[in-house]
Amino acid sequence: MNSERRSFLKLTAMAAATAAASRATGAPAPANPDLRDRLGGGVSWQKAPCRFCGTGCHVQVGVEAGTVVAIAGDTAAEVNKGLLCVKGYHVGLALYGADRLTRPLLRVDGKQVPISWERAIGIITDRIAADPKGFALYGSGQWTIPEGYAANKFMKAGLRSNQIDPNARLCMASAVTGFLATYGVDEPAGCFDDLESADVIILWGNNPAEMHPVLFSRIVDRRSRGETVTIIDIGTRRTRSTAHAQHFLQFKPQTDMAIANGVAHLLLNNGTWDKDFVSRYCAFRGPLEGELNGQAITFEAYTAALAEYTPEYVEKLSGVPAADIRMLAGLFGDRKKRITSLWCMGMNQHTRGTAMNTLVHGLHLLSGHFGRPGDAPTSLTGQPSACGTVREVGTSCHALPGGGVVTKEKHRHLAEKVWNLPEGGILDKPGYHAVEMWKRFSTPKAEGGDIHTIWVQVTNPAQTLPNLHTLVDPSRKDPDKFLIVSDVYPTATTRIADLVLPSAMWVEKNGMYGNSERRTQQWFKQVKPPGEARDDGWQLIAVAHEVYRRGLGMKDKDGAFLFHTVDAKGAPVPIWDWPHYYDVNVDERLFNEYRLFSTMKHKNLAPYQEYVKAHGLRWPVVEQPDGTWKETRWRFASFDDSFVAKGKEFEFYHSTTEDGRAQIWFNPYTPPPESPDGDYPFWLCTGRVLEHWHSGTLTGRIPPLREAMPQAYVEMHRADARNLGITNGETVIVESRRGNLKLPVWIDGRGSPPPGSLFIPFFDERLLVNHVTLHDYDPFSKQPDYKKCAVRVRRATA
Amino acid sequence: MPVLGVVVTLAPEIGTCPGGLASFTDAIARTPGVAMVGEPDHGRLPLVLETEDREGDESVWAALVSLPGVLAVDLAFADFSDLSEPPSPLQGLSS
């Protein structure tokens, strides 16, 4: 590199860092530094959201000669104000792994051999033709919004089948059912702005310092500005987030429910609950087997149910000192304080995940810490579009776009209208949720295994499903079963696939994501995908057209192709034919159709072009009299949400009781399905680490990240290691009733589990911890519990 | 030769304790590959990192994170236009 260019680069780095530093302190947004000039004009810059977590940071992507050469945090983006974490820094490099998949591959005599796209599309169509009902689609919170919408329409309208479910079932389904059971509609009422106004931030089994680093930076920034913000970490092991917390409340796995009940108990006992807010806007609810909405209970019944959860009883169950339960209740009982709760996998990957979610919402409602900036119960997501693509587009087996469900006639009618289907065109019975789908795929047909083919897009279930020995491995021994995988790199799942399809990723295609604060973001294709890799959306539409061409489905009630697309002059465009896919903006066509669903549950979306201009907009996005579009930061609160009826301060306009009230739940603590015993004396928790994103297929290809965290390990407390005669770095066997794993021990590692407890990260596909985990799941969300099972440990050499 | 613009978030006591900021900036100055390019602004310090290779910038990043008084390190800009080798396949994987 010549010295002039290097000087340009240093100046650019300096300008970007200085701008980001001043932006993060709350200064008005400067323009992005003029990167075009500084890099000598050969580099073009465009916005895109980061490919990784649900924070949804915006990056400026620098492209030169068809290659991404630079990344800058986008100073105009509210989410990250010009900053990125270490994963965002590498998001550009993730495109350029040497082993990108570039050709369709078909398994022939045990080997994957290259075939043409035409043949691949023909094979998929043959599988559908043989038995459409046994064909399933397994998708992802990394699908873009238009891709997820196309997939949903492909299955539910095109094949008249609800056999579609996403990997998000494994990560945030319990948050969804928690929101539904409490407010009658999904997704947080607050937003990330709450982090700037909260006096207290409570992390419920959450480690944002590693999982959502830029969000966490927004919190710690406040401290560096001299503001007081109290962080309370309620967890089962110490993490990097704990290091920043004033209080660490270490609880025994599953007893978070008892802690929440203990705080509610004290609010009632101390008389510090918000009587005015509760009497005007809330009702009480208790559990009823098999009913997500439970049953109405009186305030007296609610109080009586909580009576046993004294601080001393909660201490006995949870191990958290009674004084700390009182401290929490004191904070919730103080209306002058603003409290934001954050949670992610700890509360969601939980066999009582729905119940636990409702209890945290209940604490905020009971105490009135709701609906003011800084007062919010807010769940976070790990994938960039778990909210946008899964929860909003409705790519689950029971859902329809815009928050609809297949079991409601009114919702089916809307889908039939938008998709121009005959009445009854949408099936009213949900398909199989993820665990059930894979169980049936791995069960021989004669024994009830009625799913014969799964098409996986943008996810890696052979690594991320629980109890892999049961859910994935057996299918590979059955010749009737056929696995199709669209991905960008070889993964644990592509390696067992019968057909592998190479996909375009991130800025190799147009896209839209929806982050954890209801923010819908848009970007344009900026570079070409390698070889024959193609958009997942195109793959779906190409197969859909072949199904249509053969007369097997994919048509509306007038016989037109469901993805029929025209150009600006009204001329048809054959978007199933790859050279024509970008003749029109397929994303714009799909999104503008999808937004017709969005008003049903007040998740209103603006037209596509509004997102081109913005760094994301938070729904509901409402058109103003002057033709502009206004986003909503705080739902259900009259000062910001246009759907709250005039004269009301708050209104829960999708209330399950249809009276504008949110539900305050009582749910009892119950023990977990498996606990340590004499044979399996340790708890095992699994999770993520800063350097790797989920199953590590992208971050594992970035040398600095891989070298910083080269392989999985088991964290163990020093006292346990001493008792077992295990030394740091020694290889051990961790064994559950389902499987075992051989890996090194890390004593006093990144996180610190207490005695009797272990932690293993799941990013390493050479060490699949999900051979060990449970597949018990929450009865409502069907989300499995990866956070607690019983294991034993022995030295590998013993 | 990656060039990075980063922002370091400092603990409030760095600014308030006598000599805290001076000893912190001394520590920064002693960290190879790191150049201070401005004064701390409300506890946010912009820096430029220039290292020999990508492994180098990762170790400088780790060194910054571990400095006493650093609450967080975030990225504002990264150039990798002269990346000589593409990232390699996952080690130990057959594809």
Ligand code: SF4
């Ligand atoms: S916090 Fe999440 S979205 Fe932001 S840069 Fe890091 S990985 Fe990307």
